[in-house]
Amino acid sequence: MRDKLMIGRMIPTGSRIHGLDPRAKIAAMLLFTAALILSDGWLPVVALAVLAAVVLAATRIPFKTYLRAMRPLRWLMLFVFLFQWFGGTGAGNADEAAWAWTFGPVALTSSGLSEALLAVSRMALLIVFTALLTFTTAPSMLSRGVEGLIKPLARRGTGAERFSLMMRLALRFVPALLEEAQTILKAQAARGADYEEMNPREKARLLLSLLVPVTVGAFRRAEELTTSLEARGYRIGAPRTAYRGLAWRGADTWFTLLFALLPIAALALRLTA
């Protein structure tokens, strides 16, 4: 199970990107996403891809690993591609296209193809950049980064701390719950209810029957976990020190500024075009 879930696992290489403040990385990711959404046409997307490639190289994580992170979403990407090509906006401009095939209502055009490829490239870039964030940042740092970013928004109360703890525990326990669900499916298969041999209706019924034991399991875990948290003196709102404090350095400022330029540039490009 853990093998399938690539996202959520840090791959330590000790690169400069690993050393950046998680807040900078999260901000960069948000800015990068904004730029992707704003960018229109191949020029900005290629520019963003080049930048992404540079950053990926700087993480010293093999490129293959990023491709693997994209794998679980390959069908969705294919769907987006086909959807865009067959029915997307590009299909309408058959006259402008270099070539076009028309089969009744369906028109496949070169510009449609270009649009579809562009959409998929955007998606791939987004996935790769998210993967980059999780590959280079330990989950605890990630949740601390999020906490750090939302703290100014939730000045009063313990909202940020609660959210951060929740995220941390979720990252830690969701894989365990998935594993448990899989074991129960196996136990059911052993008693003659093989999920893989079923029709969709039976499948749905079986999955529903998982709800009780998995929920019970989740509650049992949650209870043990709260006991353990409490026994270790954890109280929401109690003063804590940080073992790995977040330290914003010059590099973080530069990194964030660089990414802050992206959506601005994309927007400018769009307006001038």
Added chain:
Amino acid sequence: MRGWIKRRAAGKRNSGKRLDGRNPVGGPPESVPCPQIAAGRSETVIELTDADYIYQAGSPFAAAALYGVNIRIRRGTLVGIAGGTGSGKSTLLQLLNGLLLPAGGSVRVLDHMLVPGLQKPKLNALRRRVGLSFQFPEQHLFEDTVEKDLMFGPLNFGMTREQAQAQALEALHAMKLDDSLLKRHPLTLSGGQMRKAAIASVLAAGPEVLMLDEPTATLDSAARRELVLLLARLCREEGRTILVVTHRIEELLEVADEWIVMHEGRAVFQGDADELGDRADELDQWGVAVPEPLKCWAEWTARLPQLAALPLPRTAQEMARRIAEAVHQSANRSALEAEAGNPGGLEASVCATN
């Protein structure tokens, strides 16, 4: 005691054939037409030949793959499977009812042959006859009454409601649980009851082979012993073949006919308790603690060499009787008793390694 001696005799009768793992007793596996015809105690019901299981992503259990496993298990025996964490012992069980399929070699269970590259076979016919109980009872209990949980298997295997109900009741009785539990919600049972109900839910389908993954973990020692005796009864009286994965050899030593030790994905040992005793030194390097009875027996054998010719006694009572006989026979009995008087002597050996 007599029962124990009888069991041992049966074990010895077959041990010669059993040990040369690769030589099938009943000819090539495909030729076994039907278990009823080839019945009898020596019939091989499970046979793994050079079976491999390659770790596959997405399988949470397959921490260890299996490499070239050769195992043969006879009908009606109770087999203990020992091994450390990640030795592949749980993976082995899942290979035997087709939850996992071998990547190399072959796995024959009853008259089903599982080989690599098999198009996803229909396995329910096999799974009805080979039950598997997982480690945590909660994983078997997901309906809102115990009865429904017990009927889940029988209904899936195509029985009518009446049949399933009858089977559920029978399984409940076989696990020595009270009828009143049928209508209870499974999660309101006590730990021990839940464990037995989970096993009953597997038993209800009437499997010929019953496999259990660490059925005694987290139970207290009296409940553990009770469960082990129940399993032994299912084996002796109903003729079921029972495979029990355990990390406590000691608790099964009294009842197991045979032992398999797994280590790093290989079956490093198959044989009876005596043979296990002969290789006690290796147990530790296989990641398994040497069980107390073996230690005690080894200590006494060192003191009274005539004990070495005897089979390993399975209970403390039996061991004491053997020792007493040997002591009484012993010509130098007085000398021994003198030794026993000093703390470094015989008495110390009774308890030296506690």
Added chain:
Amino acid sequence: MKRETAAELSGVGFAYEKEEPVLQDVHLRVGRGEWVAIVGASGCGKSTLVRLLNALLRPQSGTVSVFGEELTEHNAPLVRSRIGMVFQNPDNQFIGETVEEDMAFGLEGLGLAREEMERRIASYSDRLDISAFLPRHPGELSGGQKQRCAVAACLAMEPEIVVFDEATSMQDERSRLELLTVIRGMKDHGDYTILSVTHDVDEMLAADRIVALKEGTICADRTPDEFFADPGLLRSCGIEPPFRMELARQLSALGLFGAAGVYGNTAEAGRFGGGSEADQRRGTRS
């Protein structure tokens, strides 16, 4: 020799639901530096008892005091910092993504400075021989290794009382013995008061005292050899006598060696090899 009291329950009663009391009128005193094993059939209230000690639960009647201080709503956090707990399932007590972060989690709550945290993590991971696991995810460790890490995380908080709540029951044979060695080491170290809730006979034998619970009350409070000399008591607590002891009993029943002699000696030599030494040491200190 009366030791300073580490924890004391007097007249404690507790029920999750009113009609079904889990504990009734429990009196128990645990001396500093003592190792007390708490035993009994499942559902007898063992785990509840230790949860009362660090105010995870609050008694409905009676008082619980730790180091002479009665537990109240106010001092609960302070008391908790003096009591560490190790639970049955190591997976559900790991909060950090790595062993190091998990150890740090408790220390952050103590408000320690970074240097002190680093010192403690280094020192306790070294003591429990888990330094190599520090950067690892708990999923990569075996059950025994995880449990050792949990002990390290607990000890790093430098508690005076350590509670093991069935900490060995999910472990395989080898890990169980390994953990037992760790607890023995803590006992010999002398600074810890240890309470272990357990089904494990070896753990009971290693303790100074065995407190048996039955139906919510203490039915026996004895030394291990007294405890194991009473077959009826063992049966009522769901405990099978260990093989060695049973063998010795059978041998003496067959008239080999003086009946009392062999039995008593078995229990003693099995346990007091190191124990008597520790007793002496404790004696001179208190």
